[in-house]
Structures are given as structure tokens and as C-alpha cells.
Amino acid sequence: MKKTLCASLVALTLVACASTNVSTADAPEIPNDHVIDKSLTNVSAGTLPVTFKRDTFGPAHALYRVKVFVDxxxxxxxxxxxxxxxxxxAGRHVFGVGRSNSSVPEREIAVTVSEQYQPVLRLSLVADGWGGWKITESSF
Incomplete structure (x- = not known):
């Protein structure tokens, strides 16, 4: 009985922290009231799209939000x-991710945005212990 209970708890913990990549096409845009700096989300002449998408997680992280940083x-x-x-x-930008209550990013990545390359950036949880958040480029 103890072994079964322990195995169930381990499995539940792993599922609760599992991270699954989401297709950019399937991910809904965030609600407008979660945008902090609306000037960076407005389409204007001379700008290019850069998309951030966050993985889905188990129930333990479903309501938790992470903060996105640009420069x-x-x-x-x-x-x-x-x-x-x-x-x-267009140009080189530093993109970051951090906890929702943080004023600075935990991790950052520098990417050059151009007419030829408008990046999609994936936000995911580092699985080993509390490794925090990571930000990587994504192909879809």
C-alpha cells in the first residue's frame, strides 16, 4: 500500500510539472488586461512581429503567470x-522571462529581428528542481 501511494505521488508530481510545447497557431492571445506595456503590442509602420508562447503545464501551474521582458x-x-x-x-533585442512578481528577468536571450526573421519564442519551466523559467527559439 505504501509503495503504491508513493508511486502515485511521484507520478502526480511529475505530471503536475510536465511542460508541453504549444503550437503558435493553437495558442490564444493573452487577455488585454494582462499587457503591462501596450506600446510594444501595437502594430505600427517599421515594426515586425515577435511572438512569445508559453507551454502548458499540469494543474499546479495552470493559473500561474510569467512575466515577459523586451530590452x-x-x-x-x-x-x-x-x-x-x-x-x-528590426535589430537586436534582448528578450527575457521571469516570475510574475519580479522586476527583472530570470533568463534572457538576444535575437536579431529582421524582415527575414520574426522569431517565435517559447517560455517553459526548467524541470530539474526549481530551475525557474527558460526562453528559447521555437520552430512552430
Whole structure:
């Protein structure tokens, strides 16, 4: 009985922390009231789309939001399975992710945005212990 209970708890813990990549096409845009800096989400001349998408997680993380940063500025809090589309001028930008109550990102990545490359960035949970959040480029 104890072995079964322990095995069940381990399995539940792993499922609760499991991270699943979401297709950009299937992810809904975040609600407007979760956008912190609306100036970076407005389409304007000379800007290009950069999309952030967050993995889905088990029930333990479903309601928890993470903060997205662009060039050190907090842009929005994004929920499980959601996406955020920003519009930025071409050039090199530093994108970050962190806890929703943080004023600085935990992890960052520098990417050059151009007419030829408008990145999709994946936000996911690092699975080993509390490794925090990571941000990587995504192909879909």
C-alpha cells in the first residue's frame, strides 16, 4: 500500500510539472488586461512581429503567470498555453522571462529581428528542481 501511494505521488508530481510545447497557431492571445506595456503590442509602420508562447503545464501551474521582458522592459504576464505578439523595430533585442512578481528577468536571450526573421519564442519551466523559467527559439 505504501509503495503504491508513493508511486502515485511521484507520478502526480511529475505530471503536475510536465511542460508541453504549444503550437503558435493553437495558442490564444493573452487577455488585454494582462499587457503591462501596450506600446510594444501595437502594430505600427517599421515594426515586425515577435511572438512569445508559453507551454502548458499540469494543474499546479495552470493559473500561474510569467512575466515577459523586451530590452529590460516588462511587457506582459502570460498564462499557460497563451501567446503574446509584440511589434518591434528590426535589430537586436534582448528578450527575457521571469516570475510574475519580479522586476527583472530570470533568463534572457538576444535575437536579431529582421524582415527575414520574426522569431517565435517559447517560455517553459526548467524541470530539474526549481530551475525557474527558460526562453528559447521555437520552430512552430
Amino acid at each position: 529590460g522592459r516588462a511587457v506582459a504576464n502570460i498564462g499557460s498555453g497563451e501567446k503574446l505578439t509584440t511589434h518591434l523595430p
